[in-house]
Amino acid sequence: MVKAAVHLFTEKGFHRTTTREIAKASGFSIGTLYEYIRTKDDVLFLVCDSIYEEVQTRLQSLLTDDTKGIERLKNAITSYFQVIDEMQDEVLVMYQEVKSLPKEALSYVLEKEVEMTSMIEEVIRYCVREEVVFLTEKQVKLAAHNILVQGQMWTFRRWSIQKLYNIEDYTKLQIEQFISGITKAQVAD
C-alpha cells in the first residue's frame, strides 16, 4: 500500500490523490483500505514513517564501518547520498507532503528528522574527536544540517541538478567542497 501511495503521491501529490485511487493501486477495495487506516491522513503518515524507517535503517547499517578519520565521514556521506538516490520518489514525496500531516503526526515525524540529524552530527563529532577537523559544536550542527539538505536537494532540485551530474559526480563534488569547508573552517573561526 505504501509503495502504491508513494507512486501516486509522486505523480499527483497527496491532495490530488483520492482514497479510491490509493485503494485501487494497492490492489484492494476502498473498504479494505479502510481496514488498515482510519483516515486518509493515516496513509501519509504510514508513508512518511516507513520511509524514515528505511532510510534510517539503511543509514545505521552503513555507519558501522571501521574506517578511520575523514574517510569515515566521506563514506557516510556517500552512503547517505546513495540511499537518497535509490529512494528518490519516496524522499521527494516525504519532504513535499510532511506539512500536510496532522499536528501530532508531524511532531512524531520531525522527531525522526531530529534523530537523523543527530546521526550525521555524531559522525562529524567523531572527526572532531579524532582531531582531523576542528569545529565548534555550533559548526558541527550546521554542517550536519547542510549534509542532510544536500542529500534531499538531490531529489527536490532534480529537474536541474540531475541534468548536470550523476549521483557519483554529485557526491564527489559535494564531498570535496564540504570537506574543504570544514577542514579549513578552523582557520576562519
Added chain:
Amino acid sequence: MVKAAVHLFTEKGFHRTTTREIAKASGFSIGTLYEYIRTKDDVLFLVCDSIYEEVQTRLQSLLTDDTKGIERLKNAITSYFQVIDEMQDEVLVMYQEVKSLPKEALSYVLEKEVEMTSMIEEVIRYCVREEVVFLTEKQVKLAAHNILVQGQMWTFRRWSIQKLYNIEDYTKLQIEQFISGITKAQVAD
C-alpha cells in the same frame, strides 16, 4: 490578494485554503476574486510569481555593489539570506506549494528559479574571473545551487535551525564554511 493568500497558505497550505477564504481575506467577494483569476491555481501562480519577482528585484539591486573579489560574493550571500529572512513566509509557501502548480505554470516558475541560480552563478564566476577562487564550471553551478538551497533551508528547517542561530550567526557560519569550501576546492580537484 497575494499577501492575504500567502498568509492563508502559510497557515493551512494551498489545498486546505478555500477560495472563499482567499476572497474574504483579500477584502473581495468571491465574485470579484474571480474577476482577477480564472481558477484557484491562478492564485498560487500569482503568489509564486510575485514572490520570485520581489526576491529577484531585491537581489538584483543588491548585486550592483561595487566591492571587489571575495567580498562581493560574501555581500551577495548576506543580502540573499537577508531577503529570505525578511520574506520567510513567502519563501516557505512557495517551495512547499510549487509542485501543485499546473504543468505550464510550473515550467514558467522553474525558469525563474533557473534565472536566480544564474544570478548566483554569475557572482561566483566573477570571483573565478578575478582569480580569487578556482572552480570549474561544474563546481560553480553546484556552488550556486548550494547557496540557493542554504537560503531556502533557513525557512523550511526553521523549526530546528532558527532555534540554534539567528540570521546573522547563520549567515556568518554558512559563509565561513562555504568560502573555505570553494577557496580550497581547487586543491582537491
Added chain:
Amino acid sequence: MVKAAVHLFTEKGFHRTTTREIAKASGFSIGTLYEYIRTKDDVLFLVCDSIYEEVQTRLQSLLTDDTKGIERLKNAITSYFQVIDEMQDEVLVMYQEVKSLPKEALSYVLEKEVEMTSMIEEVIRYCVREEVVFLTEKQVKLAAHNILVQGQMWTFRRWSIQKLYNIEDYTKLQIEQFISGITKAQVAD
C-alpha cells in the same frame, strides 16, 4: 424545506431519508441545502423546532378565550386536539424522531415540551382555583401529562384509533372520561 422534510420523514423516517432527497423535495440543490444547514441533524432540529413553535403559537392564541370554569378546560383540550389533528404528520414525525437529535438540541426541544406541559397545567390549575375541580398539585401535573399524550396518541396510534373515531368523537369521548376522572378524583383522594 421543513415542509418537504416532514413529508419525507413521515414516509421513510429521518435515517432513511437522504440529504439529497431533502434538497430535491425542497426544490434546491444539495449545495444550496447546505447553505441553510450545517449537518443533517440540523434539518431534524429545524423541523422539531418549527413544529413546536407552531403548535405552541396556535395553542397560546386559543387559550386566551374568556369562558369560565370547566368550559375553559374543555375548550382548551378541544383546541389542542384540533391542532394536533391538523398537524398530524408533523407531530408524528416529531415524536418519533426527537430521540435522534444530538444531545444539546434534545435538551432544547425537551424544554419546549416542558413549556407546553406547563401551559396545560395552568389551564387545569385555573379550574382548581375556580374550585370546579379539586386536585392536588401532583394530580394536576399528571392530568396535564395525560392530556398531552392523549393528543399525541391521536397520531401515533392512528392506524387503530382513527379507524374507530373521527377527531370530534375522539375529543368528545376523551373529554368525557377525563373530566369525570378529575372531577371525581377529589373523592378518591
Added chain:
Amino acid sequence: MVKAAVHLFTEKGFHRTTTREIAKASGFSIGTLYEYIRTKDDVLFLVCDSIYEEVQTRLQSLLTDDTKGIERLKNAITSYFQVIDEMQDEVLVMYQEVKSLPKEALSYVLEKEVEMTSMIEEVIRYCVREEVVFLTEKQVKLAAHNILVQGQMWTFRRWSIQKLYNIEDYTKLQIEQFISGITKAQVAD
C-alpha cells in the same frame, strides 16, 4: 442476542447501532450473527417480537386472578404498569423503533399490539358485564387505548414523569383518575 441488541438500541437507537456491534455484544462473530438473521431489520423484528411475547405472557398470567368487579381491573392495570416498569428499556426501544420495521414485519407487530389492546378491552368489558361500570363499546375501546398508552408513557416521558412519581404513586394516581373517569362516564354520556 436480543438482550444485547436492546441494550445497544437503548443507547444509540437502531440506526446508529451497527451489525458489528450487535454481533460483538452478543458474543458472536459477524458471520455467526448472519446465521441467525438475514438482514439487520430482522434483529429489530426479533427484538420487538420477543418483547411483545414477554409482555403478553406476563400479562396473561396476571390476568388469571380470581378477584371480582372493579378490583380485577385495578389489579390488571397495576400488573401491566409493573411489567412496563420492569421492562422499561425494552418497551422504550420497541415504541421508538417499530416504525423502522419493513412493512410486512410492521403489520405482524401491529397485530400483536391489537391483541394486547383486546386483552385490556376484555378486562374492561368484564366490568361492564358485571355492571360495575357502564360504558358503550366505543368507550371501552378508548379506555383500553388509554390504559395501554399510559403504561407506555411511563417510559417515553420518563425524563419528566419519573422525576415526579415512583411507579407505585404513578399507578395509584392513574388508576384513581381512570376509574373515576369510567365509572362516572355513564352519567356524562
Added chain:
DNA sequence: CATGAATGAGAGTTCATTCAT
C-alpha cells in the same frame, strides 16, 4: 460450523466555479 477479511454501494459534506442581479 464458525469466522472475519473483503466488498462496494451509498451516505454526508465540501467547495471551485458560474451567472443573474
Added chain:
DNA sequence: AATGAATGAACTCTCATTCAT
C-alpha cells in the same frame, strides 16, 4: 463593476452483507 446564492461533481468514510477458508 461587484455580488453572493446557487450548483453539482467529487470527495472521504461507513457499514450491511457475503463467502472462501
